[in-house]
Amino acid sequence: MKRWMRSALAGMAALVATVGLAPAAWAAVHIPDCGGENQRVCKWTDQEYYDTGLGSCEYDLKESNGVCVNEKRRIWAGRDAWLEWALKQQRYGISVNEPINWVPHIGGHNAYSSRNQGFGIDQSNQTYSISDQLRMGVRFLEIDPHYSEGQYVVCHNSKQVCLPSYRRRLAYVFDEIRLWLRDNPDEVLFIKLDEHVDDNTAGLGELINHYFRDTVYKRAADPKQWPTVAQVRAAGKQVLLATRNAQISSTTYMWYFDYNYATGRDHPKLFDLGVCTDGDGRATYSRPKWMWSAVAEGRSASNFFDLTGLIPSGQAVAAYLRCGVSVVGLDYLDALSDSAITFFRSYDKDDRVAGSVWTFEPGDYGQAGPVMMRGNTGRWASRPASEPRRFACALVDASQNFQSRGFRVTQAADVWTRGEETCRREFGTGYRFAVPTLPHINDAVLRAAGGSDVWLNYSLVTQRDPIALPGTLQYITPLGLKPTEPREITVYGRTDRPRTLVAKADVDWLQLTWTDGTAVRDQGNRLQVRLAPQAPVDAGEYKGTLSVGYQDGAGTVSQIPVLYRIQPELLIGINPARPVVRQPAEARLTVQLVARVPKMPISGGAVTLRELLTPPSASQPATYRDLGTRNVQGSGVDLKLEFVVPSRSLAQGVHQLVAEYSGGPTYLASRTALTPFEVLPRIEVQPTSVSFSLPPGGPLPAAQALKIAGAQGAVKLGKLPAWAQAQQVGDEWRVGLNTSALQLPAGRHATSFVVSDGQPGENTVPLTLDVQPSASGLPVLYASSGGPRRDGGRDERFVPLRIVNNGPGAAVGVQITSIGVEVLSGSGTVSVRGGLPIALPSIAAGGSATPELLLRWPATATRVRLTLGISANDGSYTATPTLSLIR
Structure with a gap:
């Protein structure tokens, strides 16, 4: 899937998911442990999945048996x-x-x-x-x-x-x-x-x-x-x-x-x-x-x-x-x-x-003898040392003439071995037989040579021959998934005369196949490396070496180290299994890491403790908040890391925690199951929530009694809505409704109130009122444009709507269940971005709601018709209003 398509699909999900994802090996940055080359593929639970535009691997990689491998990262074939x-x-x-x-x-x-x-x-x-x-x-x-x-x-x-x-x-x-x-x-x-x-x-x-x-x-x-x-x-x-x-x-x-x-x-x-x-x-x-x-x-x-x-x-x-x-x-x-x-x-x-290349002539590997500069081109060629030529000479101390080194060319010509004495004889002891080491100096020597070929004082640097690239191979795979994708080594041999390549491995779990034959080619010879059927399957680290050379024994054999690491997941858990803390105390939680393979101790990496904010859905990834990261110190088969969680940093109630391990060299990223973590308020209130049901027109229900414990001073109830009231009777508080509740539209009204004693650590109590709709009055909903459209990105438009209730009864639990789009003028396809249904607030008689749609709406489509499917009141009311919109 192309990146722009992935990004369009990821949309806001990727932005939301970036808020609270964990760093791996360092406290301030996130070190990816999936999606990169030789790493495991990313899942929807990984932040990297959204960074790559809903991709399991980076853009130029592909998935192979659970691991990300080369697809377009190394495809250039023009090497010489x-x-x-x-x-x-x-x-x-x-x-x-x-x-x-x-x-x-x-x-x-x-x-x-x-x-x-x-x-x-x-x-x-x-x-x-x-x-x-x-x-x-x-x-x-x-x-x-x-x-x-x-x-x-x-x-x-x-x-x-x-x-x-x-x-x-x-x-x-x-x-x-x-x-x-x-x-x-x-x-x-x-x-x-x-x-x-x-x-x-x-x-x-x-x-x-x-x-x-x-x-x-x-x-x-x-x-x-x-x-x-x-x-x-x-x-x-x-x-x-x-x-x-x-x-x-x-x-x-x-x-x-x-x-x-x-x-x-x-x-x-x-x-x-x-x-x-x-x-x-x-x-x-x-x-x-x-x-x-x-x-x-x-x-x-x-x-x-x-x-x-x-x-x-x-x-x-x-x-x-x-x-x-x-x-x-x-x-x-x-x-x-x-x-x-x-x-x-x-x-x-x-x-x-x-x-x-400002030195050697194409095809010259320096094998014909010492190096000379051609007086007509400035390029270098190797020639027999016995041939007489003039010599390039430079200052022995070039510190005062760094840019040019004072190069001069002798008048006398001789064999290459007499370069040093010839330079000293003509120019004195301040000069030496030398070689230009930079292009502009080489150009100066060419001018000084006046068209003559001159000897240069240069000895070749020994290189691997043939050259095998890459110089190392690594197979890193989860336990139970043997890599099946072949790795490729390109071998570049000398072509100045016919040569044949040979390759061998010192372990039996590697298979070698020459793709282009063994006769040296100008563009290189490809050597495929696969894991043999008898390759190890147990968790651990296995090493081998590939050797590539010439059949006649010439050159220098290239040695290619091979590492094959099979990584299991850890056993990881949060202790205690259901921690409970009462505000404002701190909770001390222990994350335990246990090695699945005793011979592979845990080392390196980090553990991040995170709180689940929103669970995943078909259209949105899960979102998290980081509560802390601890680097793994030392090495062992059973390690414990302690986290201190201030209860004040979390709201009252039950939270879902997860601990994630990543970034280690021997074990894959691992995570715990969701672990509940309950935060209790300092002031206890029973019941923990208050709810009322109000029939149309009344009567008002009876007040509800609250029992309050743990207060350190006089108790107060505050932040009550206008339609509720509270009164202290003896040791109890009673919460009820007042006549303002009779004026509320049908539907659910959810809020809260606060129980406090003037000290830090108040208790917030949920308060809910369900106003029942009138049986004799039904809503009548229709839709219209809610205002000007605005851009939301490439070919995207935010479209505000206005849903109006013209009926005698309230619409409760309103949902847009379907949206049909028809292009009336222009060309192209217009579609709705995001999932359905879309929930709206309850709409009282004469009231309205203003949802906003995100449409993929190319500029070529100038006018569309929307047909909305709307339901309310537990499905007892449905409507299909339509409206026409100009882009």
């Missing part, structure tokens, strides 16, 4: 083995010791706003998912967190409120990135948060800590000291996070990316490639060492009214890199024909990621 190799050589070899703000990055501009992940065509900047963008080579993600309607979401919106059909939970975005980092442990990623959370920064920090805390390279004491990629990897980290919000950047994990640190006017139309100046008028390659230079295009529908300029080709990307730009933000990666605006579309092959 050489391009993968060359990008890794640049990032983790050639530029590895440069500050990360100078290293070339292909960026996913508004990477989250993907059509494959549910964003509408008018609000999207990408077609492929974040995962697919990362597979393409993106290493700089721009994410826009918002705090909207009590949730942390991402959306493409300059305003605070994000419409349901154009947003996604931030937690799901972070989890998707986390899974990619887990599967690619040797990669480093930069995430820029263009956040719109205002003062709601604490929850954003908790989400970051939850998903990235073990992988984030934290900000240095001097935020201008950007680390090198080598430093990030040496620290065992993978992620740098930055924001333009100084309030958030003051924390230890966030770097600055504000206008003092990065290009503020980063639109292509403002960039002059002829002289390499950005929108701020600065020469990008001569910027301070600590600054970023960025440029980002805009192809979403919103850019049509504010043209920012486009980056149309790989040639354009290469030009920006030669100018010293370090971040090139691209839209519609490998999907240039998908823009909502025809003007922004292109039907040429998208070579923009390939344009970021």
Whole structure:
């Protein structure tokens, strides 16, 4: 079901349900435990079900045997083995010791706003998912967190409120990135948060800590000291996070990316490639060492009214890199024909990621010998070391000339091994045999070479060969549901000569099948991985390893860890089974967690205690109110968590409580059955409620006696309605009716009164009066328009009605039981949103009621006729009034 359809169906239900749903592992934010990849499917009782638009899984995932698995998250099939190799050589070899703000990055501009992940065509900047963008080579993600309607979401919106059909939970975005980092442990990623959370920064920090805390390279004491990629990897980290919000950047994990640190006017139309100046008028390659230079295009529908300029080709990307730009933000990666605006579309092959390769020539894997630069193109090629060439030389101490490194090219030519001595002989001991490590420096060396080929001092970085992605596999499934959907690994091997792939598993519960055969293909070979029939079925954690290599033993075998975890639910209960508390005391409740599998102790996660506000119905989900969350501390097979519930926070009466466990690594989300919890008032009143029945015209019924105990002073009865009275007689109070009750219309009149003693803890007593209708008088109901219509959303209109009683008798228990809609002029279908029947208040003779309908009413239908089915007085009166309405 498409997201806009889901959202239309969810409507107000989703908004109501957001009021009181539980955080999972942290106190201030909700960590989803369903609907994400490899998580269980969501049920109607889960808040995530409504966040995804009445979906059991995220938009780009599908349900498979109770688990959410890939459907459109990883479908891009354009990967190229050489391009993968060359990008890794640049990032983790050639530029590895440069500050990360100078290293070339292909960026996913508004990477989250993907059509494959549910964003509408008018609000999207990408077609492929974040995962697919990362597979393409993106290493700089721009994410826009918002705090909207009590949730942390991402959306493409300059305003605070994000419409349901154009947003996604931030937690799901972070989890998707986390899974990619887990599967690619040797990669480093930069995430820029263009956040719109205002003062709601604490929850954003908790989400970051939850998903990235073990992988984030934290900000240095001097935020201008950007680390090198080598430093990030040496620290065992993978992620740098930055924001333009100084309030958030003051924390230890966030770097600055504000206008003092990065290009503020980063639109292509403002960039002059002829002289390499950005929108701020600065020469990008001569910027301070600590600054970023960025440029980002805009192809979403919103850019049509504010043209920012486009980056149309790989040639354009290469030009920006030669100018010293370090971040090139691209839209519609490998999907240039998908823009909502025809003007922004292109039907040429998208070579923009390939344009970021500024070093090796296509197809050159560096195997023919050392590296040289071609004097006519500036691209690199491997050649035998015995061939004589001139040498590229740079300053030994480049601290005073960071931007260009002082590169010069020798006049003398020699074999590659004599590069160091030749550089020193011609330029002195202040120079060394070197290699350009950034595109604009490479361009400077090309100019210095004057058309000659020159040797470069570079040794290749060893990479996995073949490359198998993803680098890990996980199967996480509920007990009793074995995953049946195959997982897919794509293997990218070298194609410079014919090779054959082999794969094997070290456990017998994995089955491997080559989809495309074993002869290495340019676009990669797909390896399907399934659980074998003999795979374990008992709860627990099982590990294995896949090995993928070449049949001839060349290259480096890729090892892929496999985790198979079977998760049961917990035994969970609230003790005592029926707690009772008298106001104003506090109730102490214990939630007990018992492991179903002794060998799998409970650890991590959190328990949330919640009160049921409204039970579920066919058209509405249940709604809850949180009463507290406790994190699970330690580990064990029988754990207890105590909750303190102030009785004053709850109304008097019986409440239904439920405790929910979620967020743990070994057990599925689990919940208790509904447990009654009774709150008694400090002042006891017997009976606990008072009711009267009044026949037409009287007589008034006798007063009722109340017995009151627990009062600490003089008792008073207050807030009585005008038609009731109270009198103290001895130790009792008597509540009765007065003559004003005779003037009331037929029907039920429900209210209450208060018993107090001047101290905190009054008792509210329900009071009900049923005025019986006259047998000789029946109502006569008809319908008319109740006023102007108003918009309720996409193709929706709120239509006020007026139901009038022109008969001699009262209409009690009025209900609209049916609504027929006929389009009188125009085209399209008009339908009623919401369920039937619609209950109305009792309508006295001469009175009226004003219900409001929500119709799906497209603008193409200009006039309709409504036929209402109405019943009253326990069905003894029915009517079918009609009315015509203009949109």
